[in-house]
Amino acid sequence: MEPRLATSIFVSGLIRRAESEGGTGMVLAKGDETAGAILIILNEKGRKQRILERVLQPGGQYLWQDNIGQDIDNDAEISALLARRRSFDPDLWLIELDVASAERFAAEMNSAR
Template identity: 30%
Template sequence: MRVTTDLWVSALVRRVFGAGGFAAVVKRGATEAGAVFVLSRGRLGEVALYGPAPQTSYDSAKPDERFFTLLDSGDDAAAFDARLEKEKRFDPDIWVIEIEAGTAPVDELLSVKAE
């Protein structure tokens, strides 16, 4: 049985705060199975956007785990906001979580797969 998106997001927020960082749910999506996008902001202005990994990235031994891929990174926050608006128009059930990771690197908070 897969964990609901609502529960998974709550756990992510707790992990971020536990690592000394900050997290906020910018947009709530579908409780059961909404896609999750994570916007990671660094303390020096750098921004990275993570989205759901392609289905080919999933491991048949762990079918319930959520994997992410780095979609883009840089320092132009407006470009990331525009991309998220486009994603929201395509799928209104998405979740957008904004984090500042604190002491833990993002890849310890999310299961990030290389493309």
């Protein structure tokens, strides 16, 4: 089994990457420093584009998956989703990133693993 990067360090790296590309990043809620799950609200120019969740695959690799079925234009629905998820998993990290090209950023997140 390969050693895994602590979640807090991984999150810091994601935020730095967004900022290095001229974007912004913010931790909305901290989870477990070592092994917390991560959910990202990915914005482009202030408009919500995608909600991604890092999911551990059977082979031990992580993959970013779209949180399908959510109306990302409805802030109240997103807030309810995030509150619901945090109530079930208090170790969950909630991150918001605003980048120039959300689709490209998301694709690169999966290719970098």
